[in-house]
Amino acid sequence: MGRTIYLWLLITIVFTYCKPKEDVNPLLDIPYNPTSYQIVVPPRFPILEIPTDNPTTVEGIDLGRRLFYDPILSKDSSMSCSSCHLSEFSFTDGKAKSLGVDGLSGKRSSMSLLDVAFSYKGLFWDGRAKNMEEQALMPVMDPVELHETWPNVVEKFKRHKDYPTLFRKAFGIKSIDQITEKLATKAIAQFERLIISSGKSKYDRFLRGEVLLDDDELDGFDMFFNNTFSLPDAQCGHCHNAPLFTTNDYFNNGLTSAATLNDFVDKGRGIVTGIALDNGKFRVPTLRNIVFTAPYMHDGSILTLEEVVEHYSRGGHPSINKDPLITQVVLTSRQKQQLIKFLHTLTDTAAINNPAIQNPF
Numbered sequence: 376m377g378r379t380i381y382l383w384l385l386i387t388i389v390f391t392y393c394k395p396k397e398d399v400n401p402l403l404d405i406p407y408n409p410t411s412y413q414i415v416v417p418p419r420f421p422i423l424e425i426p427t428d429n430p431t432t433v434e435g436i437d438l439g440r441r442l443f444y445d446p447i448l449s450k451d452s453s454m455s456c457s458s459c460h461l462s463e464f465s466f467t468d469g470k471a472k473s474l475g476v477d478g479l480s481g482k483r484s485s486m487s488l489l490d491v492a493f494s495y496k497g498l499f500w501d502g503r504a505k506n507m508e509e510q511a512l513m514p515v516m517d518p519v520e521l522h523e524t525w526p527n528v529v530e531k532f533k534r535h536k537d538y539p540t541l542f543r544k545a546f547g548i549k550s551i552d553q554i555t556e557k558l559a560t561k562a563i564a565q566f567e568r569l570i571i572s573s574g575k576s577k578y579d580r581f582l583r584g585e586v587l588l589d590d591d592e593l594d595g596f597d598m599f600f601n602n603t604f605s606l607p608d609a610q611c612g613h614c615h616n617a618p619l620f621t622t623n624d625y626f627n628n629g630l631t632s633a634a635t636l637n638d639f640v641d642k643g644r645g646i647v648t649g650i651a652l653d654n655g656k657f658r659v660p661t662l663r664n665i666v667f668t669a670p671y672m673h674d675g676s677i678l679t680l681e682e683v684v685e686h687y688s689r690g691g692h693p694s695i696n697k698d699p700l701i702t703q704v705v706l707t708s709r710q711k712q713q714l715i716k717f718l719h720t721l722t723d724t725a726a727i728n729n730p731a732i733q734n735p736f
Contacts, residue, residue: 417574439566471675595717629691
C-alpha cells in the first residue's frame with residue numbers, strides 16, 4: 376500500500392514539472408494607448424500630409440528616434456541612419472560622398488533631411504522612393520550603406536531588451552513575432568517628419584516683420600526672387616522657391632558636360648524613370664540651412680557657396696537636356712556676395728538643435 380502511494384506521488388510530481396508550460400506573453404501586460412502628436416508647421420508652409428495608415432504618435436516618434444540613431448540597423452552595428460545625417464550638418468554628413476559600413480564610398484552626397492516631410496515627388500536624389508516609409512527601407516539593404524538584411528534586423532529587434540516593448544507601445548503588437556520591417560520604417564518616418572524648419576530663421580522673421588534685412592541681404596533677396604528691375608535676376612527662385620526653397624522637382628543643372636544623353640556618368644532620375652531625357656537630372660535640394668550642408672551638389676563636387684554662385688553665373692556645362700533656366704547670369708563681385716549673404720538668412724539653428732530630434736542614447 377505504501378509503495379503504491381509512493382509511486383502515485385512520484386508520477387504526480389513528474390507530470391506536474393515535466394508537462395509543457397503554457398505560453399506566457401508579457402507584451403499583453405504592457406498598455407497600448409498611443410498618444411496623438413501634432414507636428415507644428417511654420418507659417419506659409421504647405422500642408423503636412425500624414426499617411427492615414429501611419430498617424431503620428433508620441434510612442435511612434437520615440438521608437439523611430441531610437442531606430443534612427445541605433446547602429447543595430449547595420450551589418451556590424453557600427454553605423455546608423457544618423458551616421459550620414461548628422462544634426463550639426465543639417466542632417467547631412469559634411470562629406471562629398473558618404474561611406475558605408477564596409478568603408479565603401481557611395482556615388483552621391485548625403486541629402487539634408489530638413490523638411491523632408493514635404494518631399495511629395497519622391498525621395499533620394501533620383502526620387503526612387505515614393506514616400507518616407509519606403510525611403511527608410513532602402514539604406515538597410517544597400518550593400519554600400521548599412522549592408523544588412525531586414526530579416527536579420529527584425530531578429531535583432533526581437534532579441535533586444537527594449538524594442539519589443541517599444542513596438543508594443545507604438546503599434547499595439549501582441550507578440551514579438553508581429554515585429555516587422557514595415558512597422559520599423561513607419562516609426563522612422565514618424566520621427567523624420569519632426570525634422571522640420573522652426574520658422575525662426577532671419578528670413579522667416581523678416582517676412583513676419585520682426586526684423587529687417589540689411590542692405591546687402593535685401594539686394595540678395597531681390598536678386599534671388601527677381602523682385603526688381605534695378606538688379607539682375609540671379610535665376611535662383613525658379614527651382615528654389617519659397618517657402619521650402621526647393622520645388623522638389625528634377626533638373627539637369629549643368630553640373631557636368633554630356634555630348635549625348637547616354638554620356639552622363641550618373642544618369643540620376645533617368646535610372647528610375649527609364650526615360651533618356653531624364654538622364655542627368657536630380658532632385659532640387661532645399662537651400663534652408665545651406666551654410667551647414669557643404670560640399671554641394673549631388674556628387675559633392677562644389678566645396679563652397681562662392682563656387683556654387685560661380686557655377687550658375689557661368690551658366691553651367693553644356694548638355695542636351697540642361698534646363699533652359701541655367702544660363703549665364705552677369706553679376707558683379709559685390710552682387711555675388713550679396714546673394715550669398717541672403718542665403719545666410721536661411722540659417723535655422725533652432726530646427727537642427729531641437730531637443731526632440733537629438734540622439735536619445
